[in-house]
Amino acid sequence: MEELYSKAETLALRRKHIGPSCKVFYAKDPLKIVRAQGQYMFDEKGEKYLDCINNVAHVGHSHPYVIKAATKQMELLNTNSRFLHDNLVQYAQRLTATLPEKLSVCYFVNSGSEANDLALRLARQYRGHQDVITLENAYHGHVTSLIDISPYKFNQLGKDSKKEYVHVAPSPDIYRGKYREDHPDPASAYAEEVKKIIEETQKNGRKIAAFIAESMQSCGGQVIPPVGYFQKVAEYVRAAGGVFIADEVQVGFGRVGKHFWAFQLQGEDFVPDIVTMGKPIGNGHPMSCVVTTREIAEGFGASGLEYFNTFGGNPVSCAIGLAVLDVIEKEDLQGNATRVGNYLLELLAEQKEKHPLVGDIRGVGLFVGVDLVKDKQKRTPATAEALHLIYKLKEHQILLSADGPYRNILKFKPPMCFTMEDAKHAVETLDALLTELEEATGMKTENNASTNVQCKRKTTEESSKPEGASESIGHVNGAACRQENGIYSKKRSVPSKRIRT
Numbered sequence: 001m002e003e004l005y006s007k008a009e010t011l012a013l014r015r016k017h018i019g020p021s022c023k024v025f026y027a028k029d030p031l032k033i034v035r036a037q038g039q040y041m042f043d044e045k046g047e048k049y050l051d052c053i054n055n056v057a058h059v060g061h062s063h064p065y066v067i068k069a070a071t072k073q074m075e076l077l078n079t080n081s082r083f084l085h086d087n088l089v090q091y092a093q094r095l096t097a098t099l100p101e102k103l104s105v106c107y108f109v110n111s112g113s114e115a116n117d118l119a120l121r122l123a124r125q126y127r128g129h130q131d132v133i134t135l136e137n138a139y140h141g142h143v144t145s146l147i148d149i150s151p152y153k154f155n156q157l158g159k160d161s162k163k164e165y166v167h168v169a170p171s172p173d174i175y176r177g178k179y180r181e182d183h184p185d186p187a188s189a190y191a192e193e194v195k196k197i198i199e200e201t202q203k204n205g206r207k208i209a210a211f212i213a214e215s216m217q218s219c220g221g222q223v224i225p226p227v228g229y230f231q232k233v234a235e236y237v238r239a240a241g242g243v244f245i246a247d248e249v250q251v252g253f254g255r256v257g258k259h260f261w262a263f264q265l266q267g268e269d270f271v272p273d274i275v276t277m278g279k280p281i282g283n284g285h286p287m288s289c290v291v292t293t294r295e296i297a298e299g300f301g302a303s304g305l306e307y308f309n310t311f312g313g314n315p316v317s318c319a320i321g322l323a324v325l326d327v328i329e330k331e332d333l334q335g336n337a338t339r340v341g342n343y344l345l346e347l348l349a350e351q352k353e354k355h356p357l358v359g360d361i362r363g364v365g366l367f368v369g370v371d372l373v374k375d376k377q378k379r380t381p382a383t384a385e386a387l388h389l390i391y392k393l394k395e396h397q398i399l400l401s402a403d404g405p406y407r408n409i410l411k412f413k414p415p416m417c418f419t420m421e422d423a424k425h426a427v428e429t430l431d432a433l434l435t436e437l438e439e440a441t442g443m444k445t446e447n448n449a450s451t452n453v454q455c456k457r458k459t460t461e462e463s464s465k466p467e468g469a470s471e472s473i474g475h476v477n478g479a480a481c482r483q484e485n486g487i488y489s490k491k492r493s494v495p496s497k498r499i500r501t
Contacts, residue, residue, distance in 0.1 A: 003044050007044055010032055026390075029394075031399075033049075036061030037061050038415065039061070039414055039415045039417050040061070047397060049394075049398065050399065052400045052414045052422075052426055053400060054399075054414065054415055055250055055255065055279055055280055056280065056284050058279070058281075058283050058328075058415065059280075059283050059331070059415065059416055061415065065326065065327055066283050066285075066327065068323075069323035070316055070320050072319070073087070073320075076315075077315055078314055078316045080310050080311065081108065085315050088313045091313075091322050092108075095289065095291070096291060098261070098325075103275060103293060104291075104294060105294055105296075106289055106313075107291075107312070108287065108288070108312035108313030109287075109288045109290065110286050110288060110309070110311050111141075111278055112141055112249035112250075112288050113141030113142050114288060114312075115249065115276040115277065115278050116140045116141045116146050116245075116247060116249070117143050117145050119210075120145055120146075120210065120212075122274060122296055123245060124209045126209075126243060126296050127207075127241045127242075127299075129241055131165045131206045131208050131209055132165065132167070132208075133167045133169055133198070133208060133210070133237070134149045134150070134167070134168055135151075135171050135172075135213050136151055136168055136169070136170055136171040137151055137220030137221060138151055138152055138213065139152035139153060140247055148163050149166050149212065152219050169211075170193050171217060171223055172187070172190040172225040173221060173223045174226060175371060176379060187228035188232060190226070190229055191228075191229055191232035191236065194211065194232075194233045194236055194237070198236055208237060208240045210243050212245040213225075213230075213233075214251065215230075215251050215252075215262035215265070216250075216251045216265075216367060218413070221403065221405060221409050222362060222367065222369025222404070222409055222411060223362075224363070225266070227265070227267060230244070230246075234273075243274060244272045244274070245273070246275045247276050248262060249288070253277070253281065254328050254337060254365075254416065255280070255337060255366055255367050256337065256367060257335075257338030257364065257365035257366070258334070258365075274290060274292045274296065275290070276288070276290050277290075277291070281321055282317060282324065285316075285320045286311075287312075336417070339420070340422075340423055341366045341367075341368065343420050344368055344412065344426075345363055347423060348370060348427060349361050355431075355434045356376060356443050357372050357373065357374075357385060357437065357443065358371075359372065359376050359379055366412065366414055368412040369409045369410065370409065370410040370412075370430075371409050372385055372408045372410065373408070381406035383402075383406050383407050385408075385437060386408045388437065389402075389410065389430070389434070389437065393429065396429050398429055412426075
């Protein structure tokens with residue numbers, strides 16, 4: 001494929017014309033990606049990279065069915081949603097059918113940030129309250145209202161950056177958090193922390209509008225809340241006149257496997273008041289949605305202020321959304337997330353037993369984190385080692401990323417067409433790199449008997465679970481988050497004792 005600019009020219013133009021805060025992956029040697037297909041991305045030289053992090057391309061990069069739906073509708077019409085169009089109502093009907101019955105009213109917007117911003121407006125209008133409870137290390141978007149409720153971002157601005165109407169509850173992380181896996185009831189203990197915040201807020205004459213949380217924290221460290229936590233939090237928040245907002249922007253649309261929505265991992269008795277979604281909804285097309293109850297929607301409308309969004313719910317976006325739902329169903333991508341996710345967790349659990357750098361493996365479906373540590377007992381975050389590994393994986397043409405508050409968690413969030421062969425290849429490469437790194441840095445292998453054991457699990461039907469296999473919520477002692485993956489090269493150089501990234 002003929003490129004307009006060389007990689008160096010593209011980089012120079014980006015530095016000249018694009019804001020310096022807009023960072024790129026692999027800053028030392030950025031990738032120039034020119035096309036992608038399925039779970040693979042290709043650079044300007046035609047080199048193929050295994051994409052382990054792109055939860056935006058939910059059903060696979062450049063899916064032909066999605067492209068066909070978009071092209072067909074674009075040829076006919078694209079306009080704003082103030083005109084009647086069947087795509088809008090058909091998609092709203094299909095989308096709400098995946099949710100609990102009371103979540104029946106949609107507002108279509110264009111990004112996860114826009115969805116979460118609108119969710120805050122709905123919550124605050126509902127009862128006239130202002131204050132918001134968020135979680136440690138949470139990230140909900142890049143607009144001002146969301147930076148204000150995202151400790152992942154506002155903590156970078158200094159100790160006085162938290163607004164008085166924002167209250168931060170402990171992340172329900174049973175590996176690194178206040179209450180860990182040995183606690184008899186971590187769900188209740190973490191929920192009690194939210195209750196304390198509510199009581200303190202009320203003493204100060206303030207009122208809670210909403211509690212907002214990702215159904216599984218991504219940037220915060222691939223944290224999977226203990227079952228029962230959301231139910232108890234919702235009880236306390238609703239009693240205070242607030243609503244529960246479930247942010248599914250990164251984890252929805254079947255990524256967890258057995259369920260279509262990650263909040264459903266908490267059980268059938270839990271239903272949020274507002275659900276926000278983005279990223280996977282359009283398979284790379286900019287669209288998103290807020291779904292809420294009829295009561296909250298009518299409260300929002302009672303203000304007399306019209307809500308209008310030029311591109312939200314346009315015919316092309318809705319055609320794409322419908323196509324994505326079709327592909328998830330026709331290609332059994334939820335089933336694939338369960339089968340491949342379980343297999344990936346098994347392979348990674350073997351690495352935990354083998355490598356002193358691997359402190360915890362946690363995940364469900366195709367949302368998996370590897371918590372790297374310098375000391376398993378102290379759980380000291382291995383930040384430099386994580387960065388080193390993602391650069392080495394890139395050399396092997398595997399794209400993975402590191403995230404979490406200490407940037408020590410390797411994040412697997414690949415397209416849903418990710419296969420067992422992909423999982424095996426990624427973990428075998430990681431295994432070899434971990435071995436090299438541990439040898440170079442003098443870390444002693446905890447289990448000498450398994451030092452030279454390679455991943456030997458089969459990737460054929462013999463190793464796959466039956467169709468009805470239950471989903472596994474793996475927590476080999478912990479939680480995790482996001483980024484990139486690679487392919488085995490024949491030459492494997494042992495890094496020097498100093499970790500270079």
